[in-house]
Amino acid sequence: MSVLADHQPAAPFVDAKAAAAAAVEAARDEILDLSHRIHATPEPAFEEVQAATWVAETIRAHGFEVEHPAGRLATAVRGRLAGGLGTDGPRIGILAEYDALPGLGHGCGHNTMAASGVGAAIALAAVRDLFAGEIVFLGTPAEERGSGKQYMLEDGLFDGLDAALLYHPCDRNHVDIAPLAxxxxxxxxxxxxxxxxxxxxxxxxxxxxxxxxxxxxxxxxxxxxxxxxxxxxxxxxxxxxxxxxxxxxxxxxxxxxxxxxxxxxxxxxxxxxxxxxxxxxxxxxxxxxxFASTMKTSRVIANRWVANAAAYGIEDQGPDGTSGSTDMANVSWAVPAIHPDLAITDVPTPGHSIEFRDAAARPRADETVLLAATLVAQTALDLFLDPALVERAWREFRGDAGA
Ligand SMILES: [Zn+2]
Ligand SMILES: [Zn+2]
Missing domain, CATH: 3.30.70.360 (Alpha-Beta Plaits)
Structure with a gap:
């Protein structure tokens, strides 16, 4: 039995979250096939032609209205799908990266991010009758070089969002990151x-x-x-x-x-x-x-992530001692955001290495892809189903007292 079916999701909204986990499980082959195809077809920043096309095709097949290209970047994707109870509700951004490293391939494991982002979008589409608002899928190119998300911010593709959620692969589990400017x-x-x-x-x-x-x-x-x-x-x-x-x-x-x-x-x-x-x-x-900035993690949303992860036996191990950089940090100054790490390997493995690249397509990573898709979808459900939580995230973001 898989880890998804084996565990009870965290409260609240247990039934909705269990339905999201079941939707990920049902789409297991489609999600993992996408991860493996992108891993086998590494494309560097701004050249993710094949990956962006596969991502766009997949979410379109699950009912999303898709823009591809989106904004100025040929390999950016935006997909939108309204909740079954109408559009008057939160707009939650589900992000996916898919660029590779020149000469190394998917040494940062972004294939797992593309597949889990798509998986979360599939899961939310499957349970959209439960909520109002809008699922906004954003395929974001060029993280390793060039800050694709900064272009997408400038192109207005994040406008109107209430939250932005993006997982990253790692050799540890933690929600807090401290990327460098x-x-x-x-x-x-x-x-x-x-x-x-x-x-x-x-x-x-x-x-x-x-x-x-x-x-x-x-x-x-x-x-x-x-x-x-x-x-x-x-x-x-x-x-x-x-x-x-x-x-x-x-x-x-x-x-x-x-x-x-x-x-x-x-x-x-x-x-x-x-x-x-x-x-x-x-x-x-x-x-x-x-340019990539330092990160402003949403504590309100991060706490939901930690609770959702704990229900699947994931203990938060605290932030890494050292850090790289990410254009997700730029997003975090525009909208409440989290960028949690989940382990795709059980042995210490540095990112941007051949070992990490190879780990990113193994069965251990596949399970993390499905778990990440589930946790992103469940954290999005916490927001969709509780507009007061969204309001708290914005109060914290603005630095209001009592957030
Ligand atoms: Zn990287
Ligand atoms: Zn990365």
Whole structure:
């Protein structure tokens, strides 16, 4: 017997939640097939053509009115379905990610997020006669790079939502996360080519500037607080050893757990780039993109998640000691949101690794996909069936007293 059928959901609304769990179980093959197909067809940020199409087709088949593309992003999806008791009720966002990592595949396990988000949407569609309001499914591309959700926020695709729910795979179970403010930085140095032996003095070396930048970033790290990160790769380092490089390009990321300190880092990084350019007598272009903020978790909704998870034997293990970044954090400043982690493996396994990628398509992960779909749907039901809870979430969000 599966874990879903084996446990009684958390109160309140036990019958509705049990019906949602049964709907996930009934759609088990469809949900897991989607997870496996996306895992086997990894597509990086903004290129999730196949995944977005599969996701859109699946929710359309379950009655959702689907926009694909949605907003400016070709691989964004929005599906909407009214509650059976009318649209005058909460509008709950059920999110799904599906981008992979270049060269690694689904090393972050986003296939499990796509499938569980779709699974939650299927479950809520199956029990929609029980509530008023609107289920809003959002397929959100480009989490690993580029902050797709930020574009979707700007395109109005989150407008009118009362909550946004998104699970992420992990090697632990916890509802609280503390993602770092983060941004991608493209750094391009422009120099002047010349023969590296016969007349090097005629050149201006763009690689020297890049090496100076990496050196100064390395020295800077000693002065950075522990919650800060700066890391990068060289994407273009010249074309031949006997040519003074006239162009080099790097991709950095800078991050901080402190939103205000992040702004300080950003300015300092820009000055390090300019200093490196001066040192090598070259020009520099610095371009920041894909901003992700720190997270504002909705305690009101997180508490419901923890209770719903506990009913299935999931004990919250507390937040991770260290963190990456996510554009879900940007959403959390627009609408009450949670981004809980559930384990897809029982052994410590770092994200963004081959081991995590392989774990994301195993039977252990499959069970987590179904559990995540169930818990997202049940937490959405807590909100649909209790508008006072939605109001409390908004009061907390606004910082009102007594929330
Ligand atoms: Zn990731
Ligand atoms: Zn991820």
């Amino acid at each position: 983060s941004e991608d930085v493209s750094v391009v140095f422009h120099g002047l080519q010349s023969h590296a032996a016969s007349e090097p003095w005629e050149g201006r070396n763009a690689l020297d500037a890049m090496i100076a930048l990496f050196s100064s970033v390395g020295l800077w790290r000693q002065q950075l607080p522990p919650h800060c990160r700066v890391h990068g790769i060289i994407q273009e380092g010249g074309t031949a050893a006997n040519i003074i490089p006239d162009r080099t390009r790097a991709w950095f990321m800078i991050r901080s757990a402190d939103q205000a300190y992040y702004e300080v880092m950003k300015e300092r990084f820009r000055r390090l780039c300019e200093a490196a350019a001066i040192a090598a007598d070259v020009q520099v272009e610095v371009e920041f993109s894909g």
